[in-house]
Amino acid sequence: MLKRLRIRRHPANFSTGIDPLVSGQRVWPNIVLVIGLTALIAAGMYLNWDARLLAGVAVLVGLVTGLFVWLVGMIGLVPLIGPIIVKILSFGFIWLLNAMGYLVSYVAIRRGYSRDVLTYRGLTMALLVGIVIGYIVAQFI
Numbered sequence: 001m002l003k004r005l006r007i008r009r010h011p012a013n014f015s016t017g018i019d020p021l022v023s024g025q026r027v028w029p030n031i032v033l034v035i036g037l038t039a040l041i042a043a044g045m046y047l048n049w050d051a052r053l054l055a056g057v058a059v060l061v062g063l064v065t066g067l068f069v070w071l072v073g074m075i076g077l078v079p080l081i082g083p084i085i086v087k088i089l090s091f092g093f094i095w096l097l098n099a100m101g102y103l104v105s106y107v108a109i110r111r112g113y114s115r116d117v118l119t120y121r122g123l124t125m126a127l128l129v130g131i132v133i134g135y136i137v138a139q140f141i
């Protein structure tokens with residue numbers, strides 16, 4: 001009976017067995033896409049195109065091509081602070097709080113409370129920034 005030889009590997013050299021450069025996926029199309037999308041948005045802002053149209057195109061291109069995942073991966077590669085930023089971006093609580101803020105702002109503006117909305121949004125941003133700073137400080141302590 002033949003025994004298979006196990007190859008001892010160092011934990012730092014762990015691989016999933018699929019190398020992105022070997023599997024046919026290249027990094028440069030994502031970089032070209034980011035540069036092209038940035039140029040499109042800059043040209044649109046210079047030519048005074050509708051901001052909602054530009055934002056819609058950027059979101060559509062980002063979702064279809066997986067560009068957002070690639071950008072979050074690039075941010076995650078930054079030593080020390082990158083993984084913390086990725087964790088903060090993925091907090092569902094922050095997304096929920098921001099969505100509720102937009103909904104309440106929309107209703108309040110429709111009823112004529114635009115000055116109060118500015119105060120409310122400022123307090124919400126202060127709360128979110130405080131949560132993020134507290135989380136970063138807690139990670140380093």
